[in-house]
Amino acid sequence: MFFSQAGARPQMWEVSPSEHKKWVEVFKACDEDNKGYLSREDFKVAVVMLFGYKPSKIEADSVMSSVDPNTSGILLEGFLNIVRQKKEVQLYRNEIRHIFTAFDRHYRGYLTLEDFTKAFRQVAPKLPERIILEVFREVDQDSDGHVSFKDFEYAMNYGQNCFQRQNRVP
Numbered sequence: 001m002f003f004s005q006a007g008a009r010p011q012m013w014e015v016s017p018s019e020h021k022k023w024v025e026v027f028k029a030c031d032e033d034n035k036g037y038l039s040r041e042d043f044k045v046a047v048v049m050l051f052g053y054k055p056s057k058i059e060a061d062s063v064m065s066s067v068d069p070n071t072s073g074i075l076l077e078g079f080l081n082i083v084r085q086k087k088e089v090q091l092y093r094n095e096i097r098h099i100f101t102a103f104d105r106h107y108r109g110y111l112t113l114e115d116f117t118k119a120f121r122q123v124a125p126k127l128p129e130r131i132i133l134e135v136f137r138e139v140d141q142d143s144d145g146h147v148s149f150k151d152f153e154y155a156m157n158y159g160q161n162c163f164q165r166q167n168r169v170p
Helices: 002-006 017-030 040-051 057-065 076-103 113-123 129-139 149-166
Strands: none
Touching (some): 017 040, 076 149
16 A cells, blocks of 8 residues: 555654653652552543543553553553553644645545545656555545545554554564
8 A cells, every 4th residue: 555655653752851751740640649550540530631531441441451460550661651652643643634634625524536646746746647546446445435534544554554564573
């Protein structure tokens, strides 16, 4: 797929000292009774404080299942890793949204083949028309002639995963 060649995912994002400090402060604020870890409920509150939403049961279950059985919750280092990963995903999704918006010149909330062609002509002027058409058809999952943000995001993520698998060092 074309997007896999683009390597759309940003390089490792560097946490600023002030951001790191904020995360540590949130951990400490949510660590009731200074136990040295966050319980399931503490973790949920921390996510609300940092990201503005309450994690779903599935997300909380996933995080808690990764906790070392010898501890009763998420230790600071584990929390910092989780927050960093969530921040990277958030930044990547914002980047995808930005790219989609740049393609959506008429602000319709979807892309047409014409939008694709114009965008590709700017970034890859020698790319054959048939390749642009193939990419569009692949991304337009329901074949309605429109690519929604959801379709576009799926294609970007799918392409990135393929790119990572192709370039994995054994």
